[in-house]
Amino acid sequence: MRAGCALMLMTNNTEVALREISPELNDKALKVLRAATGIFLTHGFSAATTDMIQQAAGVSKATVYAHFANKEALFVAAIEAQCEKFEASVRAIRFEPGNIAKVLRELGHAYLNIVLSETALAFMRVIIAEASRFPQLGSTFYQAGPKAILSVVSEQLAHAVEAGEIDVQATGIETAAMLFFSLLRGEGQLICLMHPESRVSPVQIDHWVETAVHTFLRAFGSETSGGRVLHVASLD
């Protein structure tokens, strides 16, 4: 009964979804999960204590252990829920159709804003830190994050190829998409992961996006796309 409860929580992701199914029943379990997520994200697995979680949840310790087998299970549940939320936010990225420069700019901007948010950074830090102890969580996150956004971008790049806007023959679409995100994340993520107290300004994000799009289109743009000065015939 206890295990089943926890499993249900893991498959349904957000509070909203669960509230609709069982209006007030799993209220406590949800409070615990939500509190646990916060504590784990700010302290990591080892430094987080079940007392912190219990206190943050406003719940007795017995209740915590009535819904989750132990600290590890609670951690896994919290991280997996966060992965689903993360993937959802990535897949919710919308952009108006247009030329590839515009699409990449919109996509890049949205993605960078997600990925450089305090929550996402704390999340990534914990995943990276605990990847050895919880290997499946690393994979789960990779699927939910990079893999998810990559499929979206790959699709857009495919359209651009058909439209003759870009030429990715040298690398293939998937690789090109990955390169775009490497350009996009590159400096920002490195800095933010290692300097948790530093805040990133919207201007800085704009600049990173512009640089990434511009560079990407210089490398892969056919002709007119992103300020390519040198017009090389596409048969090189």
Add this chain to the structure above:
Amino acid sequence: MRAGCALMLMTNNTEVALREISPELNDKALKVLRAATGIFLTHGFSAATTDMIQQAAGVSKATVYAHFANKEALFVAAIEAQCEKFEASVRAIRFEPGNIAKVLRELGHAYLNIVLSETALAFMRVIIAEASRFPQLGSTFYQAGPKAILSVVSEQLAHAVEAGEIDVQATGIETAAMLFFSLLRGEGQLICLMHPESRVSPVQIDHWVETAVHTFLRAFGSETSGGRVLHVASLD
């Protein structure tokens, strides 16, 4: 009895440096520092215990605390020493002069091999994980790693600009160098940080290097396509 598990991660640059200053005096302190580094890299700060360190060092607990004030101080000392070692290995990268494609290829290859090594990955994981608790270590590492290699590459890019091999007017040299490393690290580092048990083959590294260099030169090469250079007379 079985102390050698995490010890193998370590090598001994700091040892040399410190031995020269105080030949046999700080023998024990060094053993402690070396063991501590191994333990911290494999377990992180919180999960590492002073007993593990003491045992791995083959030293009594009193000796540990005779040389280091507490666990935090030991951690800082271990990480800072590792930063120095890391920077040294980055600055030791050598490459034969040649066209920019060749230089970038050699540089990129050496850097990627360092950065994707087990030790460097474990090191980065710990830095990222503990950046909130030890903010200065994040900065120290950033200086020792990214900043260090960036200065090397920027210099080479400057030469290439003078030689007319590349055109970085759009972004500037520093940014271009950063973009090169973003392309270089991009996928590999993301995968490796989150999948600690996965091994990277030399072939995979070669491929990443080739892709990065190729893409970079498509974006910034004056009249190149993937490394072929049209020579322009050097002005000085």
Add this chain to the structure above:
DNA sequence: TTAAAATCAAACCGTTCAGTTCAAATATTT
């Protein structure tokens, strides 16, 4: 109303942790 289920606060358990103490043993210096 009543019985079952869930939750509570708090004490409690066994373990582990960082760090200390100390007398004995070992090196090092003089």
Add this chain to the structure above:
DNA sequence: AAATATTTGAACTGAACGGTTTGATTTTAA
């Protein structure tokens, strides 16, 4: 050899941890 410093092992402290138990109280459902 004597004096001094360093290291050792092992026991110990006090706090914190994960997790359990308990008995009282509240909530839910019939």
